Amino acid sequence: MNECNPKAIPCDLSVNKLISSDSKELANPKLYREIVGSLIYIMTGTRPDLSYVVTKLSQYMSNPTVAHLSLARHVLKYLNGTLHYCLTFKKSDDPLCLVGYCDSDWGASEERRSNTGYCFKLYEGGPLISWKTKKQKVVSLSTYEAEYVVITNAMQEGNFFRQLYADMINCNGETIILNVDNKVAIALAKNPVHHQRSKHIDIKNHFLRSQIESKIVDLVYVPSN
Template identity: 55%
Template structure:
């Protein structure tokens, strides 16, 4: 083993450590992804998606290219970009048979990432005690295909602190009411904590 000093770059993530603050971003990784999919010169967007819940297009696209884009987005989402988790989860549901609207939405996410290249996670040293803070939400029967609800939750260690863990996914069973959907979401978040 040898000490290489403070970490600065690891697996596509840039790190900065200054005065009790650790900053993480994936600017270099996102630029490589944009170049890989010929989106380097695209117009940036200010929102992660303008997704329509129903897809009317039957024109299919190359599934391999679509999967490559979604895989790249999943890596960015998992490491430093929880802001795209909802749309990436939605796009991941069409990996086996993507259509033109799915590809357009995936490219919209890439444009959003170009417009928000400087977004980063900042972890600050705190003099206060750490408290686990959780937020959970569910929407009732949002999936038009199978009427299942979506649960999302996130955790941080300080108020207004960075998110340290997050998840967004379809619930395993169909909720019969908004109360039941919220209950299942809270149960999932409680199991995680």
Template identity: 40%
Template sequence: MVDCKVASTPAVPGQKLEKSGETHKTDEDVPYQNLIGSLMYLAVCRRPDIAHTVTHLSQFNTCYTDEHCISAKRVLRYLKGTKSQGLKYKKTDKMKGLVGYADASHATSYDRKSFTGLVFLWKGGAVCWESKKQKTISLSTAEAEYVAISEAAREAIFLKRFVAEITGEREKQLTIFSDSQSAVAIAQNPVHHQRTKHIDVRHHYVREAVENGHIRLVYLETERMVALVADVLTKALLKGKFVLCARGMGMKSLEV
């Protein structure tokens, strides 16, 4: 892949990858599992822009085909063109506090499960991010977004305590933005009504976090650039929106 052609994004928007039903089925000599493992290390440590793509491809570690190998190679082609990219932080009072973003893509996996995407920014860059498939099937977009907010709430409590330990400053509330008005309304409503009685009890942790004042949920329109930060962690995007999301997470050129 040293002389490969550069790709503008790590994944093709709208591409549907399926399980082959066999242990593996490929004519290419590609160490698929080793490659995914190496990419996962990179996605966890310093490249949130490839986190969703790598998580998605990791579902096919035992049933990959030529199509999956080509998709994995595309991530390498993208990385070749963005080798100088990394997370950049700034020392400024305007970016002093922690802020989180939670998003979800409903039923986009081959097994109809949704993807959760969350990211927390501090000093202008991402300090915590996650892209993973939800364990249960959500019956609506609002439910998928609610599950994502619940995951973000648990991470927010940990980050608040961690930041307090290293700075000595305690934040009264940590703001989490979501582009789902329905999910925010469900989280802020303690009434166990018809729309939520089937949701796993553990996801209702977010309501307790809101009631205790640990977090503050704020609705933010999807069209706004800042609200798109977590969008890149839930689905493959076109180049324009992908670049906006990456910049929103603090991804910038580190070349002097």
């Protein structure tokens, strides 16, 4: 793959359609597993931009198809053109503040479960210190519900970093700024009233409301673009 033509984005835009296509199963999945295993190592260490596609590819390790191998090669082509990409850590001139971003797609997988994605950094212009993409365990009935679940997942990670940061500088912990692109999900999290449309949401997700009331997190709307 050293001489391959580089790609501009980590995965094909029609990744869900390609994955679900009726493609021939690989006779020997060893190569596919080696590629995905290497990509997992790279993504975990220094390349958060691969998080989404690696999550997709790693779900088909047992019975990969020719289409899955083609998608894995697409990632290698992307890496070939972005070898200079890196995380750069430097001293901040601004006060440190835990800033997070979270988002989800709605029902993009074959079984219609949404994907959770979030990341955190220690100041607005700083590098990422944590990132994750994973498939949600529940089937969300609406876009705002999928977003509500991803906010909850992000807050569990944010609470860990908030406590770690507080222990380091010996303070009570600063408020987490969490950027979300769904106004309905923000309103549901801030409003303690139990709505008819949302009462089916698992109770564990409603811990988010107590986090907001305690001023541990501040949900901020950020447009999708």
